[in-house]
Structures are given as C-alpha cells and as structure tokens.
Amino acid sequence: MKQGTFTILDNARLARDTFRMVLEGDCSAVTGSGQFVQVSVPGLYLRRPFSVSDRDGDRIVLVYKQVGKGTAAMAAMAPGGTLDLVTGLGRGFDVAAAGERSLLVGGSVGTAPLLLLARELQAAGKAFDVALGFGDAGLAFYVQEFKALGAQVKVATQDGSLGREGLVTDAIRALDGTYDYFYCCGSKVMMRVVSEALPFAGECSMEERMGCGTGICYGCSIPTTAGMRRVCADGPVFRKEEIVWERI
Amino acid sequence: MGKDLSVRVCGVKLRNPVIPASGTFGFGLEAADWFDLNVLGGISLKGTTLEARPGNPTPRIAECAGGMLNAVGLQNPGVEALVAERVPALRACYGGAIIANISGFSVEEYAQACAVADRCADIDLIELNVSCPNVRHGGMAFGTDPKSAAAVTEAVKNATRKPVLVKLSPNVTDIVAIAQACADAGADGLVLINTLLGMRIDIKTRRPVLANTTGGYSGPGVFPVAVRMVWQVARACSIPVVGCGGVASAEDVIEMMMAGATAVQVGSENLRDPLACPRIVAELPEVMDRLGIDSLKDIIGIV
C-alpha cells in the first residue's frame, strides 16, 4: 500500500465509453497483475477502484468504463493533470499456478487486467490463449494487443458484430487448443458460468462495491469456503473453488 | 514546540487524543504495514459480538454527499477469537490503548461478551456499541431508549472491572436523556456519535443501493451533528465524552475537544485516506501553536 500523486500522461478513448489512462508516479507498491489502485476523484467522497491493466516501470495504465460520476469526471481529465492514488492493493493473479497452456477469459472491461497478466505469463515462458466477450464490436478492445503477444484470440459479441455471436463461452469453444488452467475477469454472472463450464482449475478476479479498498472496513466481503473474505485484501483474485457461487 | 497532546480517558492515559473509530480500522493489525501504530492515542477495534457473524449481503457501501452509507452488519469472528487471536497479535506491535467494541442482541449477550473481553489483559477499555443501525433486533434498539441503555450498561458493569464507555446513537430525540441514563447506570464514559440512519435509491434500477436497504451515514456531513451532541452531553454529564463523527483534520479534533470531548475518534476518513490518523496526529502541534494552545487538556469543553 502506497499513497501518492500521479501525473496523467495520456487519457484517450479506447472503445465506446471506455478510456485508457496512462499515469506516472511511484509504482513501487505495484507487485503484479490483478492488483488494483484506488483513485481519489476530486469532489467525490470514496475512492474508486481500478485494476492495473498494464505497467512499464513507473507508469501504469488503467482502462475504465464510464458508468457514473467518478468515471465521467476521469474521462474529462486532460494530460498534465494529477490524481491522488493508493497503489499496490489486493492479491493478484498467481502466475506460478499456470500449467502447460492457460486460458485467459475476459468479459467487457474485465479484459483490462488480463493484458498485464499476459505479459507476465509470457515473461515466465508460459503459453496462453485468450477468449473475450463484449456487447458489440464498438466496445471491444485489446484484441490486437493479445495477438501481438503471440496468443490465439477469439472474440464473441452479443450481436455478432465482431467474432462469434454469443457469449464468452462461445469464444472459448472457438479456440483450438487444450488448456489446464484459466484466469478470468468479468461480471459475476460471467465468471460463475465460466468457472462451472471449464473442467480444470482456475482463478477469478472478483468485484464488489468498496469502501476503503485497503482491508479495514469489511465493506466488500464475499462468501468463500473459508468464510466471509474481503475482495480488496484477501482478493480480488480467488481460486474458483474458493468462491461460494450460489451465494454471490 | 513542546506541546502536550496527552489526555486521560477513564484512568487510561493516551499519548494523544486520536483514536481510529470502530469498524473503520479493522482489528488494528491491517494498518501495521503502512505506519507505526504507536503514533495513535488508542485503537477502537471492529464491532464484536459473542458469536461470530458473517455480516450483511453486499453492496454494503454507498456514496452520498458529504460522506457515505454503510451496512456492514457486524461481520466479526466472535469475542473468543478477538481475545485469543486478534488482540494479542495487535499488542505484539502496539503499546497504546486497545478498546474492544462490543455489540449484542440481548442484555445477557452483551454481558457475556464483555465477561470474555474482561479476561483479556491487553484490552484497556470496553466500548459498548448500543448504536449499530445495521442489525435487526439489537444494536441500536438498546441505544434509543434510556431504560434499555441503562439496563445494558448495568449488566455489563457487573460483568467487567474494565472501564466501560457507552457508544450512543444520534438517532434519538433526546441524546442527553440517554446519556444521563447510562451515566446513572454506572458508565465510566460515553462515545458519540455512531452513524445516522440513512438510505439511498438507485433511480435507474428503482432499488435501494444497499442490500440492507438502510445504512449508517458517516463522514464530514455528520460533523456538526456530532459536535452539537458532544457539547450537549458533555455539559450535562460529569463522565468523559469521546467525540466521533466526521473528523478529518487536526482542526476538527480541536473543535470536538472544545465542544467537550476528552478524546476524538476518526472513522470514515480512514477509508478514503489510509494515513489519515498519523497525518492528523502530525498536524496537531502546529495547529495548536497557531491557536495558542499548549496542552490539549486545557481546551476540553471550554465552549
């Protein structure tokens, strides 16, 4: 956990209602993919949590969807401005758990943290492919980035405007390969479906409305096989069998 | 500058008046990685009950103007785990006052939980939470009626030799009557305020934002309410009052003390600024200097 001021280097539209913000500052607390930061948006009381989507030294990338007041204010911010961030939050993806070939499954803006994960897997010499689900072609992002890392990438959209028509499970079916581990980030419904559909082990990055994001308020607890656990501090990434899906 | 920040609450000396409030600082240990907990005057631990509780469904948190709503619902491991694991682990790295915040669903349960806390030498003070708005048939029900508040206080006083602070709810018409009832029943001190009962609705989904429908409002918006209640109660009762509600700066601490608070708790501000308490402690001497205050004890209740 580290609090600090970050400078906005870039803040551009990446897809419909979706933005990519590059921030520069002290990233020493950021240890890996699946971790998140808490952004203080001027005028709003609570910080807003966003996954670290990419990282290069003292620069981090956030990919965020405009859904409310905070993200609307962020979308209007210009390069050169500053933001107060708390970084290095949460326990991220377990790269060491990857087997022969992993499957990365992203839904909508949940695709964001998978890019940094993909870079880490590649650096560790682990093979992977990617299945993504979006509402339509206009909302899709990062397809080329994953391809550039040498992965097989399949997309499904609900209206069929890009890739297969259907859900992310249809994108998974379109992949040609055998997998022994998965990493998933998306809506709760999507992660449950994926966890139940895939016969092998894997992990999901969970999401809950947060108070502190640092583990002190117990505002974000979800039912797990080890009792109620905090998404912000015990997660956000949990192994699929740890989550009591029926009660999520 | 040689400023004296120390205060005394019910015979317990605090190096300064700043205490993270219950429920906004976990069990203390969570923050030990970020700063030296020993800069704090005391730590009020997360609300604990006799038996472990899973708490409410999510969303438990909502934003609102001037603060937030919460309906955590007293998720906690139970008082046995508190005294066996959490408190000793905290004591290993922290020498200041440890305050156990106890809640319950019947007078007997409060007394039983406090009897367990009483056995733990590392707990310095007991804070009776008779003001939690987020659980049914308990919590606040005891803090909104003078007779029930007195009954809980008396039962707990008989169950422990530790000093007992009663934490009051602002959701009442006459805070002084409740405060006096607790004082008469033997309370050693009072803490006020807990959260104000609130509610938000998502106008798109036409549903309450919180899974619990209602929640407790806290943050800077409640500060004037807290200052007013601390002032009213401190003048009416002779036992120490700990002020809480919307405190976010050293200036707020001083204002709360001028209203009559002997010590001051910082709640929601810890959620938005994990380093809020050490920051406020560090700012205090300079603000005191600016205001011509040498010892914080001199300003308690001067208004």
Ligand SMILES: Cc1cc2nc3c(=O)[nH]c(=O)nc-3n(C[C@H](O)[C@H](O)[C@H](O)COP(=O)(O)OP(=O)(O)OC[C@H]3O[C@@H](n4cnc5c(N)ncnc54)[C@H](O)[C@@H]3O)c2cc1C
């Ligand atoms: C660990 C974690 C990582 C996240 N990573 C990303 C990310 O990389 N990119 C991204 O776009 N979003 C991410 N989110 C979700 C993001 O935090 C919310 O979308 C954001 O806080 C909304 O802020 P707002 O002020 O715009 O919305 P508000 O005005 O506060 O709310 C508008 C609506 O957004 C929804 N919302 C608000 N807060 C949350 C929340 N914490 N989780 C889910 N829905 C919420 C609610 O439905 C609400 O009605 C993440 C959430 C968590 C918990």
Ligand SMILES: Cc1cc2nc3c(=O)[nH]c(=O)nc-3n(C[C@H](O)[C@H](O)[C@H](O)COP(=O)(O)O)c2cc1C
């Ligand atoms: C997330 C959260 C959890 C809380 N849990 C408790 C609790 O367990 N016991 C208690 O006595 N008060 C609890 N409170 C109330 C606070 O201790 C404090 O009285 C209140 O929030 C007002 O102070 P503030 O405005 O500084 O937050 C909680 C408050 C919040 C925001």
Ligand code: FES
């Ligand atoms: S958001 Fe406060 S504990 Fe997770």
